[in-house]
Amino acid sequence: MKAFAYVNATSERDAVAALKFDGIALPLAGGQDLLARMKDYIDTPERVVNVKNALDRTAAPTSGGGWRIGASMKIVDLLEHADIGKMYPAIIAAATDIGTPQIRHQGTVGGNLNQRPRCWYFRNEEFVCYKKGGSRCFAVNGENQYHAIFGNDGPSHIVHPSSLAVPFVAYGATFRVIGSKGEREVAAAEYFTMPDDELLTHVMLPAPGNVKTGHYEVRYKASHDWPLAFTTVVLAMNGGIVQSGRVVLGAVAPVPWRSKPAEDALAGKPLNEATAAAAAEAAVSEAKPMSGNAYKVPIARTAVKRAILNAAGIKTV
Amino acid sequence: MIEFVLNGRGRRVRVPPMKRLLDVLREDCSLPGTKEGCGEGECGACSVLLDGRTVCSCLVPVVQVRGARVVTVEGLDRGGRPSALQRAFIDLGAAQCGICTPGMLVTAAELLRHARGRVPSEEEVREALAGNLCRCTGYQKIVDAVRAAARGASRDGAAGTSGARAPGRSRAGTARAKRSRTARTKRSRRRG
Numbered sequence: 001m002k003a004f005a006y007v008n009a010t011s012e013r014d015a016v017a018a019l020k021f022d023g024i025a026l027p028l029a030g031g032q033d034l035l036a037r038m039k040d041y042i043d044t045p046e047r048v049v050n051v052k053n054a055l056d057r058t059a060a061p062t063s064g065g066g067w068r069i070g071a072s073m074k075i076v077d078l079l080e081h082a083d084i085g086k087m088y089p090a091i092i093a094a095a096t097d098i099g100t101p102q103i104r105h106q107g108t109v110g111g112n113l114n115q116r117p118r119c120w121y122f123r124n125e126e127f128v129c130y131k132k133g134g135s136r137c138f139a140v141n142g143e144n145q146y147h148a149i150f151g152n153d154g155p156s157h158i159v160h161p162s163s164l165a166v167p168f169v170a171y172g173a174t175f176r177v178i179g180s181k182g183e184r185e186v187a188a189a190e191y192f193t194m195p196d197d198e199l200l201t202h203v204m205l206p207a208p209g210n211v212k213t214g215h216y217e218v219r220y221k222a223s224h225d226w227p228l229a230f231t232t233v234v235l236a237m238n239g240g241i242v243q244s245g246r247v248v249l250g251a252v253a254p255v256p257w258r259s260k261p262a263e264d265a266l267a268g269k270p271l272n273e274a275t276a277a278a279a280a281e282a283a284v285s286e287a288k289p290m291s292g293n294a295y296k297v298p299i300a301r302t303a304v305k306r307a308i309l310n311a312a313g314i315k316t317v
Numbered sequence: 318m319i320e321f322v323l324n325g326r327g328r329r330v331r332v333p334p335m336k337r338l339l340d341v342l343r344e345d346c347s348l349p350g351t352k353e354g355c356g357e358g359e360c361g362a363c364s365v366l367l368d369g370r371t372v373c374s375c376l377v378p379v380v381q382v383r384g385a386r387v388v389t390v391e392g393l394d395r396g397g398r399p400s401a402l403q404r405a406f407i408d409l410g411a412a413q414c415g416i417c418t419p420g421m422l423v424t425a426a427e428l429l430r431h432a433r434g435r436v437p438s439e440e441e442v443r444e445a446l447a448g449n450l451c452r453c454t455g456y457q458k459i460v461d462a463v464r465a466a467a468r469g470a471s472r473d474g475a476a477g478t479s480g481a482r483a484p485g486r487s488r489a490g491t492a493r494a495k496r497s498r499t500a501r502t503k504r505s506r507r508r509g
Contacts, residue, residue, distance in 0.1 A: 100448025
């Protein structure tokens with residue numbers, strides 16, 4: 001690890017000021033990703049700013065009937081939060097299998113959303129890839145079995161590593177961020193393609209309303225691994241008919257992937273097995289797999305179908 | 318100067334703030350029980366309890382434990398004797414090379430404390446230990462030892478005495494259960 005200066009920020013303003021630095025300054029929260037990256041020389045910050053004490057560690061109800069979650073809230077505290085569990089079950093479903101118990105005990109909500117890609121080229125200091133300021137993505141002509149099957153028209157083919165990002169987008173969350181120009185709120189779906197010169201402070205969840213939600217993950221291993229593909233669906237219902245819905249896929253694209261074709265296939269339909277199968281088929285209709293990951297297409301289809309069945313209360317294997 | 322509570326006693330160390338808790342424990346606090354495996358939060362060998370919850374001490378800068386309670390494997394014994402959990406690991410052969418053992422014990426101790434006398438299912442034990450890798454045992458004996466310790470603890474709690482086996486509560490049948498019963502009998506003899 002390269003030597004660096006350490007700053008302990010105690011307020012949001014402090015943190016922003018300390019991160020504005022003529023050199024490389026990076027925020028430290030749980031440290032579960034940053035410290036490992038520093039040990040591997042993937043990142044060599046000159047200044048590390050501890051933001052854990054500067055940012056909110058709690059969750060609180062909002063006046064609109066929703067909840068706001070502080071970026072410094074630990075994943076384990078989110079998991080044990082009874083009200084969030086009741087109102088937003090898909091968030092808990094996604095948080096349950098993040099990393100290991102040790103990582104959930106130390107990792108934060110903000111850290112989970114902002115962790116860097118898990119791509120093996122990104123994580124190898126020898127490869128200066130697009131995500132590290134280089135000019136190419138080595139997965140294109142390399143080993144890409146865990147890479148993207150959607151959103152492959154862009155320059156990078158990583159899959160977004162955050163488990164929480166997917167249900168947050170599905171519930172229509174907004175993120176509160178602060179920077180040197182002040183604070184603002186952005187839609188969760190926009191956040192992941194923004195320049196990273198602002199600091200995430202809160203996740204704002206709207207009141208879910210009359211919705212049915214489902215979450216399904218396909219994994220090689222039961223724990224201690226990232227899913228191969230997963231899906232959260234949040235469906236606004238009118239009796240037994242789906243009025244509108246959000247279908248968001250994870251681990252399949254460089255960002256949490258909202259599937260418009262699947263959402264269109266659900267709108268106005270009764271919530272049953274045929275609808276689920278049609279929406280899942282629609283979701284993968286726009287897949288563009290790489291040389292080594294076409295196998296992920298049927299896995300993604302299964303994740304969408306079972307997430308919808310899960311929302312319908314129909315048991316899957 | 319960083320102050321924290323280590324295995325129940327106040328401790329002060331004068332170290333760089335970003336020094337890993339793992340190194341502070343081993344080098345500055347003379348507690349080498351906590352082991353380093355991967356150094357990246359993947360193997361769990363360096364697990365310690367931080368305010369009652371397991372964390373990988375290789376990924377915790379010591380500055381983040383200021384004012385916190387830290388428990389290492391050295392803090393799990395009962396007055397200088399192995400705890401029921403440690404005894405079960407020994408009796409059931411749940412340790413081989415030993416590198417993962419301190420982390421396994423710390424994580425299992427947290428599980429048993431949360432279980433409050435209930436015997437966790439095999440699935441629960443496996444899930445709780447998911448962040449602790451072992452390359453020797455194949456895990457089965459570790460899972461068995463944790464559950465054997467929980468059975469001992471729950472029976473002790475239910476019966477109110479350490480050695481007595483209440484009639485009708487027998488879980489006899491497997492060789493494993495017999496072995497652990499023998500172990501408990503031996504233990505109570507030694508204590509007696």
